[in-house]
Amino acid sequence: MKKIIHLATFAVTAMIFTSCASCASKEIDNTMKDKNDMYKILYYASLAGSSHNSQPWKAEVYPDDSILVFADLSRLLNVVDPKGIELYISVGAFIENLNIAANALGYDTEIIVNDAAINPSHLVASIKLTKNNLAQNIELLKELELRTTLRIPFDTLPIKTKDWEKLVSITPGNINFIPSNSPDGKFIAKKELEAYTIQAYQKEAQDELASWMRFSNKDVNSKRDGITPAGMGIKGIAGFMVRNFMKPEDSKKESFVKSGVDKTQKQVENCGGWIIISTEKDDVSEWINIGRMYERLNIHCSSLNIGFHPMNQIIEVAPIYQEVKNKIAPGREIRFVARIGYVDEYPAPVSKRRAVEDFTVFK
Numbered sequence: 097m098k099k100i101i102h103l104a105t106f107a108v109t110a111m112i113f114t115s116c117a118s119c120a121s122k123e124i125d126n127t128m129k130d131k132n133d134m135y136k137i138l139y140y141a142s143l144a145g146s147s148h149n150s151q152p153w154k155a156e157v158y159p160d161d162s163i164l165v166f167a168d169l170s171r172l173l174n175v176v177d178p179k180g181i182e183l184y185i186s187v188g189a190f191i192e193n194l195n196i197a198a199n200a201l202g203y204d205t206e207i208i209v210n211d212a213a214i215n216p217s218h219l220v221a222s223i224k225l226t227k228n229n230l231a232q233n234i235e236l237l238k239e240l241e242l243r244t245t246l247r248i249p250f251d252t253l254p255i256k257t258k259d260w261e262k263l264v265s266i267t268p269g270n271i272n273f274i275p276s277n278s279p280d281g282k283f284i285a286k287k288e289l290e291a292y293t294i295q296a297y298q299k300e301a302q303d304e305l306a307s308w309m310r311f312s313n314k315d316v317n318s319k320r321d322g323i324t325p326a327g328m329g330i331k332g333i334a335g336f337m338v339r340n341f342m343k344p345e346d347s348k349k350e351s352f353v354k355s356g357v358d359k360t361q362k363q364v365e366n367c368g369g370w371i372i373i374s375t376e377k378d379d380v381s382e383w384i385n386i387g388r389m390y391e392r393l394n395i396h397c398s399s400l401n402i403g404f405h406p407m408n409q410i411i412e413v414a415p416i417y418q419e420v421k422n423k424i425a426p427g428r429e430i431r432f433v434a435r436i437g438y439v440d441e442y443p444a445p446v447s448k449r450r451a452v453e454d455f456t457v458f459k
């Protein structure tokens with residue numbers, strides 16, 4: 097058996113890095129048409145990205161069409177995100193999708209963000225929905241379904257000025273674009289690889305990552321969160337081997353870790369530029385805002401055929417972070433970094449989501 101696992105690890109590491117992201121489709125839920133609007137809105141909210149696909153949100157829905165959104169601290173990534181910054185960014189992304197879906201289905205929203213860090217229930221936002229008389233805009237829902245993280249190498253062509261200006265215009269005070277061929281772009285690429293490598297060999301970070309790895313079909317379909325072979329772009333025979341012969345613990349093996357470093361090198365060398373989100377104010381409400389910006393950026397990129405890949409290791413590894421912050425955003429905090437670049441085709445999303453009932457209580 098040990099031999100099979102070794103062979104599997106070898107085959108996978110040999111192939112992961114030659115295969116492109118899996119093009120299997122996220123199950124766009126056909127059963128949704130029978131659900132009420134509140135259910136649909138929460139389903140679309142849950143398509144938001146989250147660190148390690150941890151989906152750290154909970155919701156309560158009341159008969160007057162109000163929704164309370166909570167942070168689920170049991171899903172905190174204690175090692176790489178001890179302060180919960182990425183957790184709140186993920187909840188912010190959920191709120192952004194919720195807002196877009198509610199508007200698309202003909203609701204006005206009033207969103208009040210609470211200081212979730214100090215209230216014991218970790219209530220992040222109270223949202224009141226009011227039906228309006230505007231026509232529904234179902235197209236917006238398609239955009240939520242098509243948004244995805246892409247980890248394939250991107251084109252190195254410069255990002256067109258009109259495209260990056262559109263992205264930065266989402267929140268010009270917070271979002272910066274840095275071309276990959278500029279001195280700062282090359283600096284970020286180098287530091288990303290260094291940060292990834294340091295973290296990839298840290299035992300605690302390896303253990304935490306392994307606890308979010310879902311390799312077998314059974315795990316993928318029962319847990320419906322975390323990082324899956326499809327999400328990592330492992331398909332074909334390699335995908336078969338991972339799904340059937342590897343355990344999450346095998347992700348800590350030297351060959352797997354080394355392959356991740358090689359893959360990251362290809363990623364940082366193959367992009368058109370970097371998106372940096374930085375902030376002066378650094379608290380929960382600002383992290384929620386950053387999550388909303390991230391989600392909008394990712395959605396916009398899909399519509400421009402620009403691949404979008406969050407790479408936050410540069411923020412998670414403290415000494416690297418200080419160096420990058422001093423050079424790129426002195427006096428501010430960098431809270432989100434993404435690699436972007438043109439892609440020939442935009443593969444469909446593959447990462448799973450928990451069912452609405454799993455994170456929502458209907459009161």
Ligand SMILES: Cc1cc2nc3c(=O)[nH]c(=O)nc-3n(C[C@H](O)[C@H](O)[C@H](O)COP(=O)(O)O)c2cc1C
Pocket residue numbers: 143144145146147148149182183185186189243244245246247322323327405406407408409445446447
């Ligand atoms: C705050 C935050 C940090 C993230 N950091 C990384 C990262 O460092 N590397 C990476 O490959 N993906 C990162 N992601 C992307 C998530 O892994 C991704 O959103 C999740 O797996 C769900 O996949 P999807 O975006 O395709 O729906 C991050 C996402 C968020 C919201």
